[in-house]
Amino acid sequence: MTQIEFSEQFIDILKSAKKVAALTGAGISAESGVPTFRGKDGWWKNHDPMTLATYEAFTRDPVLVWEWYLHRRNIVHKSKPNPGHYALAEMAKLYDDFTLITQNVDRFHMDAGSELIYELHGNIHRNRCIECGFTDYTETFPELPPKCPECEGKFRPDVVWFGEMLPHDAIDNSMRAANNADLFFSVGTSAAVQPAASLPIIAKQNGAFVVEVNLEPSGISHMCDVKYQGKSGEILPHIIEKIKELKGIDK
Numbered sequence: 387m388t389q390i391e392f393s394e395q396f397i398d399i400l401k402s403a404k405k406v407a408a409l410t411g412a413g414i415s416a417e418s419g420v421p422t423f424r425g426k427d428g429w430w431k432n433h434d435p436m437t438l439a440t441y442e443a444f445t446r447d448p449v450l451v452w453e454w455y456l457h458r459r460n461i462v463h464k465s466k467p468n469p470g471h472y473a474l475a476e477m478a479k480l481y482d483d484f485t486l487i488t489q490n491v492d493r494f495h496m497d498a499g500s501e502l503i504y505e506l507h508g509n510i511h512r513n514r515c516i517e518c519g520f521t522d523y524t525e526t527f528p529e530l531p532p533k534c535p536e537c538e539g540k541f542r543p544d545v546v547w548f549g550e551m552l553p554h555d556a557i558d559n560s561m562r563a564a565n566n567a568d569l570f571f572s573v574g575t576s577a578a579v580q581p582a583a584s585l586p587i588i589a590k591q592n593g594a595f596v597v598e599v600n601l602e603p604s605g606i607s608h609m610c611d612v613k614y615q616g617k618s619g620e621i622l623p624h625i626i627e628k629i630k631e632l633k634g635i636d637k
């Protein structure tokens with residue numbers, strides 16, 4: 387595994403930080419085998435999000451939308467969390483005040499042991515009735531589009547589509563964590579989609595030290611205090627080891 391450099395300033399903040407937050411995007415799950423959205427192998431390279439990830443698309447062609455989500459669900463089912471997810475679950479144990487925010491819908495953070503997670507874009511495993519709001523985790527359906535088992539209304543994947551509001555609790559708590567953080571990690575996100583993309587900016591504006599972990603430069607790289615260009619599954623475990631060393635915690 388490649389070693390990473392730690393600046394003095396980063397070491398100081400790793401030691402002294404009291405309020406820590408991390409925002410993750412599709413890149414953290416890439417090493418688990420789940421495609422990202424942008425970039426050369428991303429979903430949006432060959433698919434138009436307006437035909438798959440909007441309420442209008444669902445109204446126009448619910449079967450197509452469901453087939454795409456079931457396909458993605460299947461990919462997630464066959465995959466598992468990677469060292470990047472486990473590293474963030476461990477980070478929560480190293481700081482008393484740690485907030486994990488994700489744009490991902492795959493539930494890998496939870497599977498890796500993270501307990502409190504703000505899922506900004508919903509959860510791909512959950513279904514929700516657009517008529518009565520009933521939710522469940524049924525995986526297979528006798529027909530598409532599926533019907534709500536409670537009221538026979540239209541069932542949809544319980545994710546956030548383009549143009550939709552984010553869950554209030556998740557975004558409010560994420561904004562608060564970004565505002566209050568003295569250390570903020572932006573991991574595997576292109577920072578192309580609002581309002582999630584503004585969280586590292588809010589953190590920075592409120593005095594946080596912002597660290598980016600990404601394979602490539604992103605929309606927020608220019609304002610980050612430290613940028614690690616590489617795989618989150620390799621870089622985050624090094625950061626955890628460093629925090630443990632600085633805090634005198636046995637491996």
Ligand code: OAD
Pocket residue numbers: 410411412413414416417422423424425428435439489490507546547548573574575576577578579599600601602603604616617618619
């Ligand atoms: P993107 O696909 O836009 O960006 C993924 C980022 O991960 C890119 O910046 C990559 O360079 C980086 N990356 C890829 N592999 C990586 C690795 N192994 N380690 C670290 N970084 C890696 O995904 P998001 O930023 O999550 O929303 O996209 C945000 C939202 O746009 C998604 O939640 C989704 C999408 O449209 C909706 O569907 C509403």
